[in-house]
Amino acid sequence: MTDRRVIVIATPHARYDGLERQLRAVPRLEVVRLRQKSELSAQALSAIAPQYVFLPHWSWIIPAEVHERFECVVFHMTDLPFGRGGSPLQNLIVRGIETTQLSALRCTRELDAGPIYLKKPLSLNGAAEEIFLRAARLMKDMILEIVEQSIRPVDQQGEPVIFRRRRPEDGDLSGLARLEQVHDHIRMLDADGYPPAFLQVGDLRLEFRRSRLSHDGVDADVRITLSPRKETP
Template sequence: MKTFIVLSEKSWHRNLFESLNKNLAEYHWVLIDEKEKFVLGLLEELQPDKIFIPHWSYIIPASIYEKFDCVVFHETDLPFGRGGSPIQNLIARGFQDTQISALKAGKGLDTGPVYLKKDLNLNGTTKEIFLRCSNIIEEMIDEIIEKDIEPVPQKGDVVEFKRRKPEDGDLGDLIDVEKVFDYIRMLDCEGYPAAFIENEHFRFEFTRASLKSEKEIIADVRIIKK
């Protein structure tokens, strides 16, 4: 029986794992969701045929990706958008749609050969996008396994993204209402610092934004005294 690993620290990918375990029950599925468990010794015991990585915030050691096929899912049409914070960088640039690229992990950041790509819509909060993305990733995993797809080198012009920092969520200098809305929704997800405005005494953090008109947004606000 073939063994496949799902590697992700995000809570919503537990549902992805459970769905794969149910729908592709002819295989042995293992979920690793803690950094401390993603070690060479355990992998050598499991001998996975592939390690599928829908989200992982840590560097994958060469000792692992050189020995096992690690399939990373990145939310851009590679080689466009190599690097960090792909969803946030795309939304900040005004994109409404993108592609998920399934690529083989290697030495360079997001430079490996690509197995396949699927379309992804960027409407909604980042949490909603990730949930939508999870369903598409399940289809991609199924296709990679069942069709035994081999990755091919990336083609096209390289565009690199920089990982966005918490201070990049500052709304203070924005003048366009839709841009403010995009900044709030693109950071509205567990594990991400919320979009904010601050003054001398308080920090105002915004979530659950709704764009009502070209001049109005309704949102929840958390007020923190400095």
Template sequence: MLKSKKYIVVGSKNWNQTIFNKKNINSSNQWYFIKSVEQLNLQTIQSIDPRYIFFLHWSWKVPEEIISNYECVCFHMTDVPYGRGGSPLQNLIMRGHQQTKLTALRMTQEFDAGPVYLKEDLCLGGNAEDIYIRATTLAAKMIEKIIAEEPTPIPQTGEVTIFKRRTPAESQVPELSSLSNLHDFIRMLDAEGYPKAFIEHQGFRYEFSRSALYDGRIVADVTITPLQEEDK
């Protein structure tokens, strides 16, 4: 009888755990889900002793003692080495990309620079949350392939392009050249936990979501709140 293996999935967003629970990766193996920085510590990891630790959506630095002692796999939304770094979805859409690769790579101390297990095509249509959910569903399929085949990751080759992590202030709508560009700007920020596209005007803040581009117009939801004194 084959000995069951243990795996950890790490994800900070609600859709990560929803898809994890729904998928419930049916096998005789044991699965654990971590969703907070406090849970991701060496003592917890040692008590489980996983074959792999998979990171679906994680914005915090992973302790070196975990990366060095366990096979940690993250999923990055670019065709690395192009697009290493922060805010990959937003940087891709701002550059006009409609398709990308979801890359499964081994985590190292240098962000997004580790060797690659596999890459799969990912569509960038829809709002940001749609895309993140789509990426998580795809990552679940990639996880199944990795645990079945246990491939040796291959070092990255080619020219490195680094993306800069966006700040909340950069969600303020800039001067844009077209309705299409404005639509892209709104939708790329439209996800749970992300600062929505906004403008500030005469004491109020207007935040935009659910953008739909029609012939010659955008229809979107807007939330209007008074500016706080510190925002003025």
């Protein structure tokens, strides 16, 4: 890069603090971090004047006035157009997929349908938090490649496959029949901010983390709490 360039990294999640630090260390690259919903506004971005707005994991809807006026790049953990929609990591793992593509795409009005800048292979081994951190390391290289090479995105090709956003109750382990399924359900929800896999036994709720699969069983950490009693009418 010959000129100083300004980019925005917008995410509230601490797991991307390392990504921010690494990008700040790049010469002639100025990085502005946004963490709050209110900070991602057209007015605020106009004052910053970024070349790109990168959103590794933004927890809110991106306003049209933002993505229409600024080049907003989001990251999606599928080989788009396969896997548009919610809960990509969990939907991939329940399908038995072990390796995916991390797609960098331009944000548009239609969810996950924007043109693609580039894709990088991503392993789905390990717990969800490990996978997110692995993806963050990939994002650093992808961001620099987009900025330094001024990559222009190209339209997605192929028939979309839509993922349904998974709900907290989908973490119930009681309907599973194989140990591999139990292990996968625990690990795919084992990340900060995600409701863990669980079993409900009477008034007791058992929540599971740190799953280890062996040939004859699954070992995991468990937290047991009392479920709130329902009031009778």
